[in-house]
Amino acid sequence: MAIAAAPPLNLSPYLDPQQQPRLQTEFNPIKRVPFLSSRNPLLCVCKLHRYNFKCCLPSSSSTNSVTPAQYYSFLDESFWGSHVLTNEELEKFKALESFVYLQELESGSLWVRVMRIEEMDMTVGLLALSFAESMFMSLQYEALLRFFVKQYLIERRASMPHAVTLVGFYREEGGKRAEELAGTVEVCFDKRGANASPPTPTPPRNSPYICNMTVTKELRRRGIGWHLLKASEELISQMTSSKEVYLHCRMIDEAPFNMYIKAGYNVIQTDSIFILLTLQRRKHLMCKKLPVSNSFPEPDMSESGEEPPS
Secondary structure (H helix, E strand, O other): OOOOOOOOOOOOOOOOOOOOOOOOOOOOOOOOEOOOOOOOOOOOEOEEOOOOEEOOOOOHHHHHHOOHHHHOOOOOHHHHHOOOOOHHHHHHHHHHHHOOEEEEOOOEEEEEEEOOHHHHHHHHHHHHHHHHHHOOOOHHHHHHHHHHHHHHHHHHHOOOOOEEEEEEEEEEHHHOOOOEEEEEEEEEOOOOOOOOOOOOOOOOOOOOEEEEEEEOHHHOOOOHHHHHHHHHHHHHHHHOOOOEEEEEEEOOOHHHHHHHHHHOOEEEEEOOHHHHHHOOOOEEEEEEEOOOOOOOOOOOHHHOOOOOOO
């Protein structure tokens, strides 16, 4: 399978798929990362160290004098014109804006944060290639897949802050290669962010749900899928009081399944064999109760869930 986590993107009524491109950027990991163009999109922060991150945000006392669009840089202005947000939702947006997951890997550095509007096309390309690979589709359908995936991401983006798409960027040790888009994952926090037509077996609509995780093909087997999963769980812990997290895994995907088991997920339900009559793969619904510390064991690269489809 081409992904490092739960299937699938729900593109119905457009498609019923089962659930990868490079980004070159410039990055200074020691002091400041500038906000870059769509060809060069990296994290806009004040200080970004290898194991430490701080982000400057307006204090709660100053939010009355600062409009949301001024400090939620991952959103475009049109979003604010079409949404009326509660104070609770504004606080959640602040948490999304400040969220960054950083990890030193054996081969380089990985950082995960919320997808920005100018990064949508590259994320669409990554997901479309993953779909084509997992569905054994010819790349001549990639343009059609890109269209449907983009419509899906636009719809899901309207669910923020109740659901969010995360993107991961990778830099190889020694700077031999430029920064690359390493992977993506979608996280739903509650029933307002839940998919309208979730895959079977159906997870509880009000519980956090992780889906549509994929890793760039050239960067698999480096632990990136594992850390996308960990980043998702850390964000869930910040965004909701619910500690039960759900995801799906196709029965044929042995490597992702082993990764989820090692991360603490258990199978609670499996698709009936009759699902095959609808031309879908059978899937496990898996669940994990997040501990307070949300600690993870070290990833096993042989079970990182980043193998190509079998």
